[in-house]
Amino acid sequence: MPPAGPARTAAGTDPGRDAGAKQAGEIAVTGLTKVYETKKSRFEALAPIDLTVGANAFVTIVGPSGCGKSTLLRIVAGLDEPTDGSVLLDGEEVVGPGAERGMVFQGYTLFPWLTVRENIEYGPKLKGVSTLERRAISSHYLKVIKLESFANAYPKQLSGGMKQRVAIARALANRPKVLLMDEPFGALDAQTKLEMQELLLEVWEKEKTTVLFITHDIEEAVFLSQRIVVMGAHPGRILKTFDVALPARRTPEVRELPGFLALKRELGALLKH
Numbered sequence: 022m023p024p025a026g027p028a029r030t031a032a033g034t035d036p037g038r039d040a041g042a043k044q045a046g047e048i049a050v051t052g053l054t055k056v057y058e059t060k061k062s063r064f065e066a067l068a069p070i071d072l073t074v075g076a077n078a079f080v081t082i083v084g085p086s087g088c089g090k091s092t093l094l095r096i097v098a099g100l101d102e103p104t105d106g107s108v109l110l111d112g113e114e115v116v117g118p119g120a121e122r123g124m125v126f127q128g129y130t131l132f133p134w135l136t137v138r139e140n141i142e143y144g145p146k147l148k149g150v151s152t153l154e155r156r157a158i159s160s161h162y163l164k165v166i167k168l169e170s171f172a173n174a175y176p177k178q179l180s181g182g183m184k185q186r187v188a189i190a191r192a193l194a195n196r197p198k199v200l201l202m203d204e205p206f207g208a209l210d211a212q213t214k215l216e217m218q219e220l221l222l223e224v225w226e227k228e229k230t231t232v233l234f235i236t237h238d239i240e241e242a243v244f245l246s247q248r249i250v251v252m253g254a255h256p257g258r259i260l261k262t263f264d265v266a267l268p269a270r271r272t273p274e275v276r277e278l279p280g281f282l283a284l285k286r287e288l289g290a291l292l293k294h
């Protein structure tokens with residue numbers, strides 16, 4: 022896990038954001054390619070990709086299995102290198118993992134030997150943030166994810182949805198400008214998934230973090246996103262981008278709107294080919 026960013030607030034204030042915090046979080050991917058090469062084979066995973074994700078935007082990538090979604094996200098995270106092209110975060114080239122980019126994956130990546138609170142405080146602790154400030158940060162995010170009463174529980178005592186809430190809080194505790202989420206709700210049951218989607222939107226509105234989100238679930242993409250990027254395979258490339266013209270506040274009723282259903286249908290048809 023990347024090290025934490027500096028905590029900029031004193032205990033007792035809202036450590037989510039403060040006036041001095043650096044905002045923004047614009048991702049600019051330009052001419053990005055990825056070729057996996059061995060002595061015997063050459064596989065073009067990503068053809069040139071150009072994609073801008075504005076600061077505080079919520080952008081989702083959908084596409085068939087193997088089209089390179091995770092590869093693209095890993096390169097944006099700095100966990101993998103592009104073959105060509107670049108990723109800029111607020112104009113600065115991404116050359117490795119960094120605290121300003123938080124990751125949440127499908128698998129539960131919590132430390133089983135740490136409590137929920139200790140998991141959330143892990144990043145700030147690595148960075149040398151004082152005990153008092155760490156406590157303020159974890160208390161804030163425990164509230165954000167609505168798990169205050171589980172602060173001292175261990176991951177094995179939590180349900181799948183609760184674990185993913187902690188994973189989100191742990192990423193946020195590093196004060197990232199960007200949250201990179203790779204199928205974070207893919208392993209959850211249908212009802213928990215819906216609850217997590219609503220919680221994530223609440224968190225996103227509150228924390229003003231840019232979100233780049235991968236999913237296989239078209240309904241999830243339409244419900245969450247301001248913009249949906251559809252990728253195709255062989256090689257991985259962007260087929261089409263949709264701006265989601267739905268009310269900014271995504272209440273459950275939004276799922277019944279004609280515009281919601283029409284976009285879901287259009288995406289479904291596009292992904293069938």
Ligand SMILES: Nc1ncnc2c1ncn2[C@@H]1O[C@H](COP(=O)(O)OP(=O)(O)OP(=O)(O)O)[C@@H](O)[C@H]1O
Pocket residue numbers: 057064066084085086087088089090091092093257
């Ligand atoms: N380290 C690697 N070496 C060789 N090929 C790889 C490597 N990592 C990924 N690939 C290939 O690159 C392609 C894109 O993989 P990637 O995991 O990015 O796809 P994806 O769209 O995220 O798929 P899924 O939706 O199934 O998770 C796949 O064909 C995969 O086999």
